[in-house]
Amino acid sequence: MKFEGGVHRIQRVPKTEKHGRIHTSTMTVAILPQPTEINLTVNPKDLRIETKRASGAGGQHVNTTNSAVRILHVPTGVVSECQQERSQIRNREKAMQVLRARLYSMKLEEESRKRETARKVQTGTKGRSEKIRTYNFPQDRVTDHRITRSVNHIEKFLLGEELLDEMIQALREYADYETLMEVISESEPARLS
Numbered sequence: 011m012k013f014e015g016g017v018h019r020i021q022r023v024p025k026t027e028k029h030g031r032i033h034t035s036t037m038t039v040a041i042l043p044q045p046t047e048i049n050l051t052v053n054p055k056d057l058r059i060e061t062k063r064a065s066g067a068g069g070q071h072v073n074t075t076n077s078a079v080r081i082l083h084v085p086t087g088v089v090s091e092c093q094q095e096r097s098q099i100r101n102r103e104k105a106m107q108v109l110r111a112r113l114y115s116m117k118l119e120e121e122s123r124k125r126e127t128a129r130k131v132q133t134g135t136k137g138r139s140e141k142i143r144t145y146n147f148p149q150d151r152v153t154d155h156r157i158t159r160s161v162n163h164i165e166k167f168l169l170g171e172e173l174l175d176e177m178i179q180a181l182r183e184y185a186d187y188e189t190l191m192e193v194i195s196e197s198e199p200a201r202l203s
Contacts, residue, residue, distance in 0.1 A: 013181040015041040016142035023148055032148060036141065040129040048121065050114050052106075058082040059102070064093040079105045088112050152177075157184045 020035045027033065064078040078093035079101040090109035092101040144153045145164060152167045153160040157180055167173040 012041050013178060013185070014039050017140045019141040019144040021144060021146045021148065042125055042128055048114065048117050050110065050117060052083070052110060052113065056084050058084055061098060077101055081105045081109050083109060083113060086113065086116065088116070154181070157181060 016039060018037045018039060020037065021032050022035075023030055023032055058081070060080045060082075061076040062078045062080065063076055075096075075098070077096055077098045078091070079098060080089065080091045081102070082089050088109060090105045090112065092105040092108065094104065095101050142154065142156055144151075144155065145168075146153070147164060150164050151160050151162055152164055152173075154177055159177065159180055161167060161173045161177065163173060167177070
């Protein structure tokens with residue numbers, strides 16, 4: 011399905027058209043991976059935990075124990091602090107919960123940004139000029155503009171029979187060829203110097 015992302019153009023003569031004019035429509039398709047459960051593991055080596063005396067109300071106990079906790083996640087610079095409880099252990103647990111929530115939120119935002127970028131790359135400006143495939147019903151033809159290949163029998167193509175499989179195979183071969191040419195072009199400057 012990854013080759014189906016982009017602008018598809020449909021040319022048809024509607025049943026209501028009295029003069030037989032061809033109507034052109036476009037549809038934008040975006041193929042995105044299914045979102046997965048975000049696996050968040052916090053390596054204890056990535057944390058810098060500091061304790062200090064809590065500030066604010068609390069009487070003499072505040073001044074005598076280091077119950078406030080500050081946790082820094084070194085790779086991201088995210089900080090979490092807690093001084094709500096009298097116990098350093100409970101403050102550490104709460105600070106870790108807050109830290110995990112912030113890291114999870116950052117990772118979720120990053121995943122969303124990646125999906126949005128992938129969608130924008132596939133859909134472009136949604137203009138007709140960016141079409142990847144044309145379905146021409148009056149001529150009973152499907153043309154893929156990336157590989158300049160046309161097949162007849164649009165009904166069979168849309169039913170997903172062998173014509174669609176042949177088109178997908180041709181697109182795979184074209185993608186493999188482009189990848190190979192990219193690797194060759196990247197390695198040539200290194201070889202020449």
